Amino acid sequence: MRLPTVHGTIRRRLLINYRVDPSVMTRLLPAPFRPKLHRNSAIAGICLIRLEDIRPRGVPLALGLSSENAAHRVAVVWEDKTGAHEGVYIPRRDTGSLVNHLAGGRVFPGEHHRAAFRVTEDDQRIALHMRSADGQVEVDVVGRTAAQLPATSGFATVSDASAFFERGAVGYSVTASGDRLDGVVLKTDSWQVEPLVVEEAHSSYFDDRTRFPPGSVRFDCGLVMRNVRHEWLAAEDIYTTGS
Secondary structure (H helix, E strand, O other): OOOOEEEEEEEEEEEEEEEEOHHHHHHOOOOOOEEOEEOOEEEEEEEEEEEEEEEEOOOOHHHOEEEEEEEEEEEEEEEEOOEEEEEEEEEEEEEOOHHHHHHEOOOEOOOOEEEEEEEEEOOOEEEEEEEEOOOOOEEEEEEEEOOOOOOOOOOOOHHHHHHHHHOOOEEEEEOOOOOEEEEEEEEEOOOOOEEEEEEEEEEOOOOOOOOOOOOOEEEEEEEEEEEEEEEEEEEEEEEOOOO
């Protein structure tokens, strides 16, 4: 039986974003999803998030848990009998928390792989390394806060980028069953992002040329959120026949 709601604080959330050839991205998505386009590009990336004081409603703060987590994600749209929707498809979740690994997909939505995180940060700069225990995924990000997006970004303004990602509050992640996607909804008390000058960004997922041929994916921008109160709610799962 899954808990209906957990809540806590997003202490730090990095969004490392890429522009992807829509035809390539489409081939990697299961039905019913299609890429959500921005200026004729699919948008994918990595969400690197530190959660603190995470607990079910009614549980004391002292019993809250903290964890480092990573999600590779794709902005998507889809239709069903209730209408048109948008959110994110998550082919891979990783966590530094044994609790998240054991409870994910059982007590709360989202199956998580175990991973080791190494993070050095202050108010201005962060360096993060993540390697999954199964050796399938490795991520390195180094960045610092900035006043504006890089000139090469496909988003015209920070507000433009913020609005795009705020609408992706519903996430569907891959499960071991292969025919079901776990659904979760993120609700925040506030939504404010800042640009992140990314000095280094590496993901073995996006660097895999069997998945993304040369020229099909390029870095777009980095964003950071800090100290956001939030809650996670279960969404209705989606059953799929695969990509």
